[in-house]
Amino acid sequence: MDSIKIKNFIIIVLLIVNAVLISVFIGDTLRERDMAGGAVDGVESLLSENGIAIAPGVNLAERSLPILELERDTALELKNVRNVLGEVNVTDLGGNILHYSGANGEANFRGTGSFEMRVYDYDSGGADPEAAARAFAERLGLSPEREPLSVSLDETQSGTVELVCRFNGALAANCRLSFTFSGGGIYMVMGTRTLDSVVNETAADCIDVPTTLMRFLSLVNSGGHVCSSVNSLELVYTMSATAAGTARLVPVWLIATDSGSFYIDAVTGREEAMA
Secondary structure, eight states, rough: OOHHHHHHHHHHHHHHHHHHHHHHHHHHHHHHHHHHHHHHHHHHHHHHHOOEEEEOOOOOOOOOOOEEEOOOOOOHHHHHHHHHHHHOEEEEETTTTEEETTTTTTEEEEETSEEEEEEEEEOOOTTOHHHHHHHHHHHHTTTOOSSSSSEEEEEOOOEEEEEEEEHHHHHHHHEEEEEEEEETEEEEEEEOOOSSEEEEEEEOOOHHHHHHHHHHHHHHHHOOOOOOOEEEEEEEEEEOOOTTTEEEEEEEEEEETTEEEEEEEETTOOOOOOO
């Protein structure tokens, strides 16, 4: 057998081996999908037996989010405060609390991400309170969820609008902003913001959807909760911060039902309380 025939033979053998490996990979992938789909179907049936339906359109696909370590950036913070209050003076109050004051307002910002701001003069461009609150949050360097968490306004456009922040596209469920309006104008903002910069990212081994729904059912039954439908299932973040200006964003499963929301740590499976 000459060298050309030998090379052709080797190529044919390699092609056959590759085809076999690809078919094995495809078969394993399809089996894994079938098993995962079967697990979800089983949990749906179990929920149904307990009087809880999965609403149409609920995303039951597997997802993951990394654990993020954040850090306060006081230079960026000052820039963002100036975006809404204009020129301000900065006073260090100790305990990693900075006080900003100027002609248009004053604010205290803490290392934990909590802050309160009094606004004396802010031009919202005639926007309605919900739009004005979102625009203010964006100018403050934040990414608010488009739909407000709550709105309580009277006929004079006085009252409150509450927003939730996002970070890297995911909801930061306990980073909430409350805007107080008088006559359609913002005069008080307070809440907890996400800190500024990512300093570390770690892959998280998130519990899967069937396990999450089983954990949810256990919480419902053990806590005596009454609900009849799961309306959404979303992987979100919760932030825990220190006074030193560092924080962690940890993935949490948010299960919204017709009678309230449940938060389950996506790594440990523990229930998370949300203020």
